[in-house]
Amino acid sequence: xxxxxxxxxxxxxxxxxxxxxxxxxxxxxxxxxxxxxxxxxxxxxxxxxxxxxxxxxxxxxxxxxxxxxxxxxxxxxxxxxxxxxxxxxxxxxxxxxxxxxxxxxxxxxxxxxxxxxxxxxxxxxxxxxxxxxxxxxxxxxxxxxxxxxxxxxxxx
Numbered sequence: 001x002x003x004x005x006x007x008x009x010x011x012x013x014x015x016x017x018x019x020x021x022x023x024x025x026x027x028x029x030x031x032x033x034x035x036x037x038x039x040x041x042x043x044x045x046x047x048x049x050x051x052x053x054x055x056x057x058x059x060x061x062x063x064x065x066x067x068x069x070x071x072x073x074x075x076x077x078x079x080x081x082x083x084x085x086x087x088x089x090x091x092x093x094x095x096x097x098x099x100x101x102x103x104x105x106x107x108x109x110x111x112x113x114x115x116x117x118x119x120x121x122x123x124x125x126x127x128x129x130x131x132x133x134x135x136x137x138x139x140x141x142x143x144x145x146x147x148x149x150x151x152x153x154x155x156x
Contacts, residue, residue, distance in 0.1 A: 002062050006031075007075030017063025022046045024062045025072060033073035033102050037131070044130030047103035048072050054110035054126075073102035081151065082109040088147035096134035104130050108144045116155075117148055 002013045006029070015024050025031040025048075034057055037045030041056035048057045049071040076082040085105050095101045104127070111118055111126035118126070123144050132140065 002066060004062065004065055004070060005068065006070045007072060008078055013062060015062060018061050021048065021057040021060045021062050021065065021070070025057065031072055031074050035099055035102060037100065037103070042129065042131075043100070044103040044107060045100045047106040047130065049106060049110055052110065052113060054107045071106075073106060079109065080154075081112050081147075082106070084150050084154075085109045085112065085143070085147045088143040088150060092139050092143035092146060094136050094139040094143050096136055100130065100132050104132065104140055108140070108147065111144065112148055112151060116151060118144065 002015065002017070004011055004013050006025075011029065013024050013028055015028055022034060022036060025034050026036070034048055035045040036058065037043035039058050041059040044056065046056055046058040047054050049055065050060070050065065050068050052069070071079060071082070076086055082105065085108050089095065089101065089105060107127055107130050111123065115122055120141065123141055127140065
C-alpha cells in the first residue's frame, strides 16, 4: 500500500512498487485524463507533474513517488497556470483528435511555471517529445504564448 499525494489529496494505492504511475492513475484510481501513448516515455501523452516537473508517467514506478507532489490533468482546478493553459488551448482551438492534449498541456504548464515569457526556442525545448499525430504544433505554440500573456496580465 502506497500513500501518494495526487492533486492535493493523499490517496492510498494498493499496487506493486514497480507499477508505472500511468497504470495506477488509470486502472487503480480511475483518473483517465492521463493517456497511454507509447509506454516508453517517448510520445508525451502520459505527462504529469511530479514536484512541478513534467514527467512521463508510463515509465515512472509508483514506488519512487511517496512524499512527492503529483499533479495530473484532473488537478487543473487547483492550479492557476494549468487552468490558464487549458483556457488558452480552448481559445486557440488546439485539439483535433485531442488524444495527446492532456500531456501537451501538462508540459506547457511546467514550462510556464519556470519561464513566464518563453520564446520559440524555449517552447521547442520544453515541448520536445510531446508528439501530436494531428500536427497541431503551430496552434500549441500559439496557445502557450497566449497563456503566457494571460498569466502576465493577471500578475500585473
